[in-house]
Amino acid sequence: MTVEASSAEHSGSLVGRIAAAAKTTEDDVVAVFTTYGIPLAYPPARPRSVRVHRLRVLGVRAGTKHDGPFDRTFTFDTDFTALVASNFRGKTSVLEIITWCLRGSPRDRLQADVRRWLSGIELDVTIAGQAVGFRLSLDKGALVRGEVLAASQRQRLTAENSDAGRQGVSILVDTADEDDFAAQVATLMLDRLDLQPLVNSVSKDKQVGTQTHGWPAYYSAINLPAGPDKPLLGDQPMAGLPGRLLQVFLDLPAAAVLTRVKATREVLQSEVSQERDRARQVAEQRVADRARAQEALTAAQAELDRLVQQAPGPSLTDLADAAGRLARHVADAEEDWDQLNRAYRAARRQRQADEKALNDVKESEIARLLFHGLDPSACPRCETPITKERRKEERDVHRCAVCTAEVVGETASDEEVEAEAQARVDASKSAEDAARQALESAESTLSQLTAQLDEAQQRLRTAGSDDTVRQRMTAELEVARWKGALEMVPKPAEHDGNEESTVLKVLAAADKVLDQDSKAAAAALFTELNAEIADLARRFGMSALERVEVNRAAQLKVIKGGGAQSYFGKQSPGEQVRLRIAVVIALLRVGARLGISTHPGLVLIDSPKAEEVQDFDAAVVFKELAELAANNHIQVLITTADRELSRAVLPADCLVTAEEGAPLW
Known part of the structure; x- marks a missing residue:
């Protein structure tokens, strides 16, 4: 089965298992992973080997006994190379210059004065089968141009300045900015070595966020750190990075995916917890506000009840409301009276016009003729x-x-016209009488309401002069104010504080499922890895070691003779150096046997003897490392100041040696 087919099959089953664990649909699972940019497949990694071939350093040394220009080329044709020189003569600088190129940025271990000496660096390497060249141009320690070249053949990298040499050479990176060079190299190395950035959650000031660790974190497992305060793998003990590096280099299924799922879940869970805390605080504040308002309302109501007992009867507010209502009724009655008065006057005018028309009809022929016409x-x-x-x-x-x-x-007939005119007069008189009666009724109603208003206003004026009544009114206003305040404060919303969103359910289920996959893959793998580490550590001189137990968090338990158990951090500095080297080589050897992509296969070790106590132990470590490198095609670059020891235990072709007291370059 191809990698693609296997990945697709595993991805489908993975979605189903996560959906079943989360008790949701597969569409929900796909939506969550897509939203947060988390892959749902983890095919086996591509080969990620790194091998150094040539290093050239150019510049001018100053402020030493050996000042002057230098142009030194180092070739690394053997699997094991020991850089031998007196202390402070450039051994560590070689490793740090290589590190600057491969890591993309220099470390503090590259001294500032050494940086200022350099004007040019050339490093040729093979990365995952591709010939790659790093070219750095420097001025007083600062990068003025950084290039990364790729070639069809490694030999073309050394002739790229000629027209013929440019054939088959392409430029991958070309920048004059040091930060940009570091970022581009980091991206390039992650891509070529099939590595994903490591994302983990971090807490600060009760806030949970994510922190991304890129290529420099991985590179710390190539240039092995020294010192008892360093972790088993890498140089950052915090945030669980050693364990994540171990899982990635063992190509455990879903190692990088699991890291991102955990980080995303922790961040979202923190946000949900913070939101719940905010909601709880708001609810508690509302309860407190309502309690205060209710307490004030109860006190105001009690005061009002007391004043009502002292001054029974309508309150000043009630009297004012009654007077206001009567004033509105009087205004309405006045408006009604005005309308009825206008109607009465109109009816009277109509009656007068009809009487005149009757008189004209009786006296004038033309009036009778035009009686039915317009006027x-x-x-x-x-x-x-x-x-x-x-x-x-x-x-x-x-x-x-x-x-x-x-x-x-x-x-027309005089009698008919006069009769009709008389009928109109009679009708208008009736209308006038009805209008007068309605007007008189309205006048009576208006008079009564005006009297009632006068009486209400007088009662209000009388009551307003009474202190108790005024206090009662103030108390009524206070009661109304607190009732309004209580209505303005909403009741706390009822919700299930334990309700979990679909996103968190999916992420929690994915965490569980992926962790189970990782554990299952690690079970047999770690058994073999433990045996390999213990065997290597014993070969490096830890003769009392019985066995080791390393877990997915890169925590190493050490069991020595008599069953005494302790962890890596409790070992002596020399033992820690041996164990770090043993872990890296064990990763490579186990990976080679099982056909998985693991560590890049390049190991830089700076002065391991600095942590040693006995020359015999150092001799064993050097000899075993050289043999392991040759047998497993691992490239090891090591430094030492002990030229006698190196000459005694290492082949001459493995040594790059400087004269006593002279610089290595």
Whole structure:
């Protein structure tokens, strides 16, 4: 089965197992992992070997006994290379210069004066089968140009300045900024070695966030740290990095994915906890506010009840409300009266007009003729007023007052016209009488309401002069104020504080499932790894060692003769050096046997004898390391100031030696 097919099959089953553990759907699982950028597959890693071939350093040494220009090239053709020189003669600097190139940024162990000597660095390496060249141009210790080249053949890297040499060489990185060079190299190395950034959660000031560790964290497992305060693997003891490095280098399933799941879950859980704390605090504040408002309302109500007993009857507020209501009723009654008065006057005018029309009908023929016609006061078209003269001409000479035409026609029966005119008079008189009665009723109602308003206002003025009544009004206002305050404070919302979101359920289930996968894969692997570490440590001189037990957190338990147990941190400095070396080589040997991609296979060790007590132990370590490197195709670069020891136990082709007291470069 191909890697892709295996990954797809495992990914599908992984989604199903996480969904079942979270008691949710597979779509929910995919959505959560997609939202937070976490992969749902973890295929086996690609080979990630790193091998150093050539280092060239150029510059001018100053402030020493050996000042002057230098141009030194080191070749590393053997699996094991020992750099031999007196103390403070450039051994450590070689490892740190290599580190600057491969890591992307220098460490503090590269002395400032040494940096200022350098004007150029060339490093040729092979990374995962690809020939790669690092080219650094420096000025007074500062990077002025950093390049990373890739070549089809390693030999082309040394001839890249010629036209022929440029063929088959490509530029991967080219920058004049030191930080940019470090970032680009880190990205390049992670990609070429098939490594993912390590993400873990960190807590600060009760806040949980994430911290990402990139290529420099991995590189600390190549250039092995010295000192008793360092962890078993890498150089950062915090945040569980040693364990994560161990799991990645053992290619345990889901090591990087599990790290991201854990970090994401811890951050989200922290955010949920903080939100719950905020909600709880808000609810508690609301309860306290309501309690204070209720307490104040109870006290105000008690005071009001006491004042009511002292001054029974309507309160000043009630009297004011009553007076206000009566004032509104009086205003409404006045408006009604005004409307009825206008209606009465209109009815009276109509009655008078009807009586005049009756009189005209009785006295004028033209009036009878025009009785059923219109009687406009102005021209209906131009609105010119009809004058008295035209009205007189209409009566006297029968000429229309509107159009001045002669009025002709048959005159209706005088009795019929007079009867109809009389009927109109009778109707208008009835309407006038009804309007007068309605007006008189409204006048009576208005009079009564006005009297009641006067009485209410007088009672209000009288009550307002009483101290007890004023106190009662103040108490009523206080009661109303606290009732309003109580209504403004909402009741605390009821919710299930233990309710867990789907996202957290999925992440918790993924943490459990992935951890089970990692444990299952580690069970047999760690048994073999423990045996390999113990065997190597004994070969390095820890003869009393019975066995070791390392776990996925890179915690190493050491069991010595007689069953005495202690952890890595309790061992002597020399034993810690041996164990660190043993762990790295064990990773490589176990990985080679099982066909998994593990450690890059490059190990830099600076002056291990500095932590040793007896020359014999150092001789054993050197000899075994050289043999292990040759047999397992591991590249080891080591430094020492003991030229006699190195010559005694190591082949001559493994040694890069400087004269006594002379610089190595």
